[in-house]
Amino acid sequence: MTIRLSQYKEVHLKTPAPKSIAVYGEPMAGKTTFAGKTDKPLFLSFDHNAKNAGYNAVIPETHQDVVDYIEQAPGAGYKTIIIDTAEDMANQFELEVLKNHNATSLKAAGDYGAGFGEFNKMFSNVIDALTQSPLTVYYLLRANNDDEEGLVIVLKPKLFNIIGGYSDALIEINNKHEAKWKKKRYDWDDSQLPAPLNDILDPEKEKQAKLKKLGLEK
Template sequence: MTIKVSKFQEIKLRKPAPKGVAVYGEPMAGKTTFAGKSDKPLFLSFDGNAKLAGYNAVTPTNKSDVISVIEQAEEYGYKTIVMDTVEDMAQLLETEILEKYNADNLKTANGGYGAGYSEFNNNFTEIVNLLSRSELNVYYLLRARQTEDEGLVIVLKEKLFSIIGGYSDALIEINNKHEAKWKKKRYDWDDKTLPAPLNNIIDPAKAKAAKLAELGL
């Protein structure tokens, strides 16, 4: 079928609510609890902890499981998929490839010459693409570690984080006080118009501006 172009219309810019949200913090900082406040979430809980905590959750054991859950979620009334965690999903995909080719690492898997890495990256991107094309909201939960120089640092490999970041509308940090802070966001939303839990996020820039205004600066 040939795609049809509609007639020109005057542009009316919008600020759509976030569809993909990346959330990072140290273990036990409250990432799962935070994402659990989203609209009808279904957890892809690779460690099983979300299910133990009482959330609607499944524990995939391979790539096909992950894809099947995403494809079924809307049919069963879910509005949000929570990837808990992205690192765990990456490990699952890597392990599946290593077992498939009886290899010790991705470098030698699938005949070597980087074919194992290529297969892994394709599988990872396929899942993220599937989520982005769906009508589901997505929370990508990411582990972080505390450093002296840089504060909280995301553990996920930079290349994989770039893929997640490319399909996310916001990046949120959760510290060990369970405080959620905006780190990056696609639009300057009015937080009151956003759905939970995004309607109660600390915005450091706005907080600083308000404090300066209070001091008359």
């Protein structure tokens, strides 16, 4: 097959709307309620909380269930798909691998690290399916409160890095149910964003506003 490169054209940069958003907070901080304000959401409710609360939610039992739900969601009228929570999904995939190999640990599941490879493939396949989906994606993540570091995400760093690499924003929700931006890929106009992203605290903008008021802006 012969490939052909198109001619160079002038670049006009765009600011795409958020496609994938990671949201973290302690248990009962309001992550599910926050995500429930999105446009026509479907919860993949691994912890059952969204299902029990009455949201449109399904409880996947296998990795294949997760992939099938992601593929079917656009045709069923959903606009947003929510992983609730990412660590519960990871735990379920690990248990699935252990069951497949009748093993007690990923290290013991198969030869030469096969269990780890199978688990990583499951997790990556789901992230890839979500990335390819036309729906907006929310990843909900639990966090623990550390006196020195503040809120620390529970999901293993390697797995969080996979999610973070495909996310356009990272949002923290505190125990007062306040959501604030921690990281953003673009400097969006909040008033132009859909709910619930149009009502999030932005510490950096608040800081600049205070400096401006004092005549100390950069």
